[in-house]
Amino acid sequence: MGKGTGSVPRVLVPMSEGFEEIEAVSVIDILRRAKITVVTAGVQGRLPTGSRGVAIACDSLLTDELERSFDAIVLPGGPGTASLVEHEGLRAALRRHAAEGALVAAICAAPWVLHVAGLLAGRKVACFPSVEDRLDGATIVYEEVVRDGQLITSRGAGTAIPFALALVAELAGEQVAREVGQSIIFRAG
Amino acid sequence: MGKGTGSVPRVLVPMSEGFEEIEAVSVIDILRRAKITVVTAGVQGRLPTGSRGVAIACDSLLTDELERSFDAIVLPGGPGTASLVEHEGLRAALRRHAAEGALVAAICAAPWVLHVAGLLAGRKVACFPSVEDRLDGATIVYEEVVRDGQLITSRGAGTAIPFALALVAELAGEQVAREVGQSIIFRAG
Numbered sequence: 001m002g003k004g005t006g007s008v009p010r011v012l013v014p015m016s017e018g019f020e021e022i023e024a025v026s027v028i029d030i031l032r033r034a035k036i037t038v039v040t041a042g043v044q045g046r047l048p049t050g051s052r053g054v055a056i057a058c059d060s061l062l063t064d065e066l067e068r069s070f071d072a073i074v075l076p077g078g079p080g081t082a083s084l085v086e087h088e089g090l091r092a093a094l095r096r097h098a099a100e101g102a103l104v105a106a107i108c109a110a111p112w113v114l115h116v117a118g119l120l121a122g123r124k125v126a127c128f129p130s131v132e133d134r135l136d137g138a139t140i141v142y143e144e145v146v147r148d149g150q151l152i153t154s155r156g157a158g159t160a161i162p163f164a165l166a167l168v169a170e171l172a173g174e175q176v177a178r179e180v181g182q183s184i185i186f187r188a189g
Numbered sequence: 190m191g192k193g194t195g196s197v198p199r200v201l202v203p204m205s206e207g208f209e210e211i212e213a214v215s216v217i218d219i220l221r222r223a224k225i226t227v228v229t230a231g232v233q234g235r236l237p238t239g240s241r242g243v244a245i246a247c248d249s250l251l252t253d254e255l256e257r258s259f260d261a262i263v264l265p266g267g268p269g270t271a272s273l274v275e276h277e278g279l280r281a282a283l284r285r286h287a288a289e290g291a292l293v294a295a296i297c298a299a300p301w302v303l304h305v306a307g308l309l310a311g312r313k314v315a316c317f318p319s320v321e322d323r324l325d326g327a328t329i330v331y332e333e334v335v336r337d338g339q340l341i342t343s344r345g346a347g348t349a350i351p352f353a354l355a356l357v358a359e360l361a362g363e364q365v366a367r368e369v370g371q372s373i374i375f376r377a378g
Contacts, residue, residue, distance in 0.1 A: 022350075022373070025214040025243060029346065032241040040243075047246065052221040054214060054229075057236065057244035128374070142377075157218065158350060158375025161211075184211070185317070186347025188331075 009036045009071040009171040014062050014090060016043035020078030021050035022157035023107050027074050030164035033180045034172045041065045043083055043090075051078040066093045071171055073097055077108025077128060077156070084113045091117040098150065103170055105152040107163050111135060114151070124148040126155050161186055198225045198260040198360040203251050203279060205232035209267030210239035211346035212296050216263050219353035222369045223361045230254045232272055232279075240267040255282045260360060262286055266297025266317060266345070273302045280306040287339065292359055294341040296352050300324060303340070313337040315344050350375055 011031055015024060024040075031038045042048045042058040049055040066089045073094055075084060084090055094117045098104050106114050111127040112134050114120050120138040126146040127135060144159040145152065145166045152170065154163035165186070169177035181187070200220055204213060213229075220227045231237045231247040238244040255278045262283060264273060273279055283306045287293050295303050300316040301323050303309050309327040315335040316324060333348040334341065334355045341359065343352035354375070358366035370376070 021214045021218045022211075025210045028243055029210045029239075029241045050218075052218045054217055055246035057246070155377070156372075156374035158370065158373035158377070161347060161350075181347065183345075184347035185345035188344070188347070 011036055011038050011072045011074055011167070011171070012065055012068075012070040013038055013040050013074050013076065014043055014084060015040055015048045015056065015058050015076070016080035016083035017048050018078050018080030018083070019048060019050045019076045020080075020108055020157055021052055021054045021056075023078065023160045023163075024050065024056070024076035026160035027076065027107075027164045027167065030161065030168060030180055030184070031171070033183060034168040034176050036168070036171055039065060039070070043080075043087065048080070051080065062087070062090065066090065069100070070097065070102060072103035072105060072167065074167060075106040075110035075113055077106070077110040079109075081109040081112060084110065085116050094119060101150060103150050103152065103167070105163070105167060107154040107160060108156045111138075111153050114153075119151070123151055125151070126153045126159075128156050200225055200227050200261045200263055200356070200360070201254055201257075201259040202227055202229050202263050202265065203232055203273060204229055204237045204245065204247050204265070205269035205272040206237050207267050207269030207272070208237060208239045208265045209269075209297055209346055210241055210243045210245075212267065212349045212352075213239065213245070213265035215349035216265065216296075216353045216356065219350065219357060219369055219373070220360070222372065223357040223365050225357070225360055228254060228259070232269075232276065237269070240269065251276070251279065255279065258289070259286065259291060261292035261294060261356065263356060264295040264299035264302055266295070266299040268298075270298040270301055273299065274305050283308060290339060292339050292341065292356070294352070294356060296343040296349060297345045300327075300342045303342075308340070312340055314340070315342045315348075317345050
């Protein structure tokens, strides 16, 4: 893991057609502000279009990243979550990372992917209201960001910044997370 | 203007190389959730890269939009603001829109563009701390979002969601802004 080892943490962000733009971009932007390496990986192609029509150029294709190891895999939500749920290679990569102690994180509808990968039984989870019923065996918590071991989850686009800052706190330390929060004037008042 | 007329409001978002990703995407995403038409217009080309390396495909080029009329022009910040400041055609379009009663809005460093366009004298403004000294004649207000007539300004990436929701409130009404805020689970707790 990045924290404390001196190495630069590496994070994978899978991006499918229909990803939620604020959720994806808040994670990418804020982690890069914290000097964390973020690899954006398109599921269907290298220029996926989000749920509100914003197309983002990705660094690579998900299929080229699934055999690699990251300090974290972070899943944005949105209608594109359905493609992530169906992606057998991604589910396997998530299980492998969880087993190896990497951070696994998801926001909005994307905790559903972790459920289907078998990673949420008995865990505390935040998610978008519409997917609560799909997460059998998990305990839904109504907080902006919920941490349970190496699992971090969050509720929706409106909680994407605290979600991203929680990832920074884990990967780069609390002090860096505070500095990044200040640099974007988050909850300054 | 869109509010009350039944027509769909149209908003121009100029995107230069080095735009701040969270600021641009929060505005685009949240306005589109409110059924507002958003035209993203690249300054140097149609695939500008933001300040944290995220390249976004724009709808058109800024030069092709400057003669048109919009209900609002919204400027994201970031290091790309310097290109907006130098853009004579954009400054003229901002002055014309302000004179015609359209909404003019800017976040982070971008109120600097409005200052250079001559639109901030005697106005209340929120901005990123680093540009405060450049806004001679304006009154800096330390709130997330500041409204002064048809001018709406905000402080940074961490205030982009309330900024976008304030734009929705003006262009589509308070009720729509509340609904969009709820749909993204913004400050639900």
